[in-house]
Amino acid sequence: MSTSATAPALRKTPLNAVHRQLGAKMVDFGGWDMPVEYSGLIAEHMAVRTGVGLFDVSHMGDIQLRGPESLNAIQHICMNDASKLQVGQAQYSAMLYPQGTFVDDVIVHKLSDNDYLIVINAGTREKDFSWVKTNAQKFHCHVSDYSDYYTQLAIQGPRAEETLQKLTNVDLSTIKSYWFKWGTVCGLPNTLIARTGYTGEDGFEIYVPSDEATSKRVWEEVLEAGKEFGIVPCGLGARNTLRLEAALSLYGHEISETINVYEAGLDRFCKPEKGPFIGSEALQQVIASGGPERKLVGLEMVDRGIARDGYGVFDENARPIGTVVSGSPAPFLKKNIALAFIPKDYSAVDRQLFVQVRNTMVKAKMVPIPFYRRPKKQS
């Protein structure tokens, strides 16, 4: 028995008992006791690419900004242009520090005029909330943390629409990518259904009441509805390999408080033309001084060996030039891939580089990202 008072208890989503019952392998993910895999990472990854998978992403946070100046507050705190959003639309964005580096990446949803929902990462929940609260202070708007009110489920894969359609009265084909609607899901009225995700695949994220009984019921109904499409519950392991194939950023890897927007290659989501926002001045400086010095690039291993987070990247003369920030076998692509920061002048596709895999220099080449792009819908 351990009676240590120093180790804080791991936080649990309302589905924790369900994951354990399913025999999931659990890990500590940013202070959360989360399933890393159930049936096996590769099977889960493939289900999402070819059928459908279900993820519990309730550890993610939800911040609501409401009030006459909520748009101004969002525009000040987030780098994308939220004035372009229509009601029912969402956008990928990020909150930056004054130096142009990342507090977190977020999805901003426009619920109605003067009412916005920002979905944030799990590991940065407290930091993000106090950041929003502090920086929204000078605007007439109310900031609320609704993170614990919702169980967030991600239904992802080419068969996600057919799966979820069985459980809702909303015609899902009318929801475009990065749009959302409210409707009845599993008998629960006014459920937010967003066509968003973090897998590089088509899919939905739904937000249901966070009591254990409701969460469990919805989880089980989704699994039942997806049975004919081979649905499987998916853990954080597959979530990571799926997002890596799609080259989607993960906080602490491709984005962090020491990586700026240009380095991360996320400037297409950054809109300085909308007017000043936190971090915009520093970003202008970056451009004025000739652009970022390093750049995020995709690597594919040419010889046998798997690049892992933190491994060194070298040029043909064995000179260290950068570091792998995410590296893994890619189960769908069946290649070993990695994202790495290297000096911008090295960035040329097909260029040969080396990754030091423990004691061996393993040949790799630069490839365009994303590594995986989902096929365009037929019909």
Added chain:
Amino acid sequence: MAYPANYRYTREHEWIEVDGKTGTVGITDYAQNSLGDIVFVDAPKVGATVKKGEVFGSVESVKAVSDLYAPVSGTVIEVNEELASSPEKINTDAHKAWIMKVELSDPAEADSLLSAADYDKFVAEETGH
């Protein structure tokens, strides 16, 4: 899964089956299960020498790399080539999917390894079950 009674085990989760001067080495079912889908086995070359308690190679799952520790000292006389193309054989049957065969330089070394019962107990303690 039962741990074969005729094998010996390390606390780093390798097994060895000793037959005279030859030891066959693999990783345990517990090890494969904690690693998850195995995608790569880095085995030593035939002729290499390995030393008890020291790293002789690695196995990698999608998620992680795990070092392999030699249960005994000796010379590598054979490696399981099948694992180069089908590393998942370890997931399917860890106690059959051997990684290397070693000619033991000191067969007595194996005596200090864990018995199946002791290894079972060790794993139970490690996982808290």
